[in-house]
Each structure stands twice: as structure tokens, then as C-alpha cells.
Amino acid sequence: MLPVERQKKMIDLLTIKKVMKMPELREELGISIDTLRRDINALAEQGKLKKIYGGIKLVEPKFGEASMEERMITHLDEKTAIAKKCDAFIEDGDCIYLDSGSTTYQIAKYIKEKRNLTVITNSVPVILELMNSAIELIVIGGKVRKKERSVVTYDYLFNFHQLNIQKAFICASGITMDKGISDYNVEEALARKKIVALSHEVYVAADSSKFGKNVTVNIAGLDEIDYVVTDQKVDQEVIKQFDEVETELVVSEE
Structure with a gap:
């Protein structure tokens, strides 16, 4: 090695x-x-x-959240396995939302051959990954967060309510049973709250290191989330806890 x-x-x-x-x-x-x-x-x-x-x-990041560059390579095997699992939920003809994040970016790599797929996103890496594919791309307009390679927006800049999202794939920096999912950035959290509220099905794509953390801004309670997709390193105690809630915990096969 x-x-x-x-x-x-x-x-x-x-x-x-x-x-x-x-x-x-x-x-x-x-x-x-x-x-x-x-x-x-x-x-x-x-x-x-x-x-x-x-x-x-x-050494924990000085300001809480690691940089996007670091997150793109950390837990890469786990994120790839999660992405493959999420791909199995995406069908031809779907309209999906891919959030800005290192795990949802991996999903973009596996969906290029889907037919009549529409992807709504605020992620610059997702846009670049899908730019030359046959997938219909809709980009949320607003302010670019350069370090995060994402776009954050508000109702007065983008009409969220015109979106008809069947399946949203959301990232999170923290997941707890009592507080649900959370993130470090207020602007990112506000956009995710909107998407969660508008989507027919909500999937949180998060590696096992996110469990037990409740960070700066709450996004949604578990009662607003349909599925949490994670990797095989998830603690057995966490799996037992999900038996007591309606949100389904989906563990990757790799």
C-alpha cells in the first residue's frame, strides 16, 4: 500500500x-x-x-465543515456505494433533484444512461458531470458559493413552487434521531428545506460518519424524510433505532 x-x-x-x-x-x-x-x-x-x-x-475543521475538496476524497468508497444504491431508486422518465454535495455528485456518474431523465440541481460539479449527457438539466439560479461549488437562492430569485420533483436526493452534515438532518450553512439549509417540502419522495444520501451529529442549522425532521441511504459501516445501534421510525434506512450492498 x-x-x-x-x-x-x-x-x-x-x-x-x-x-x-x-x-x-x-x-x-x-x-x-x-x-x-x-x-x-x-x-x-x-x-x-x-x-x-x-x-x-x-483535527476537526477550524470552522466546523471540511472543504469541498476534502469531502470529495474522504469516504470515497462509501460514497460511491451509496451512489450506486441511490441509482437503483431512479427510473427512466423521473424528474429528480440532486443536491450540492460530495455524495450526490457521485450519483450523477451513474445516471447518464437513464432515458427521459430530468435533473434539477444547484451543484456545479453535477452540472459539469451531466453537461454532455442526454439528461435534461435544470439549474437553480442564484448566488454562487465558490468554495462549495454550489448555487444558493431564495423565493424572490427562483420560483421553487413551479418545480415538480418526484425524488430529491439531499446531503446532510449531521443526522440524529430526535433532531433529524442538519447542515453547517444557513443558505444551503434554506434551499434544502424548500426542496424537502416540495418533493414527493426525499432521500438523504449520507455516509455513516454523519450519524450522531447535530450541526449548526436544522433542515428537516426524520418524519419529513422517506429514506436515508448510507454505507455498511453504519453502527448496529443506529440500525435498531430506525426500526422505531417510519423513515427507512437503506444500507449499501458494498
């Missing part, structure tokens, strides 16, 4: 567990203590992790 691959796996493990001891890391990565120390030193110099007594911890 190349150093960059080991270091990516280390960050992925820390994203889930937050703190890990050296013996645990050695076992997970299958490397020598010297190699482990070199990788830790490299990541510490990059400001991605912090050394603590007997182990390491993840």
Missing part, C-alpha cells in the same frame, strides 16, 4: 472513531511501528491529525 493510500485510510478511520491508539492503528493498517510513525508525522505536519498520549486524534 502506498503512503498516500495508508494515510487516506488513517484519516477515514479517524473520521469515524475520532481517537485511536497506536496498537489499534497498527492492526488496522498492517504496518510496522516505524512506518506508522512516519505516516503520523506526515499527517501531523499537514495539520490533519494531532498526536496525543499513546495515539492520535483527528
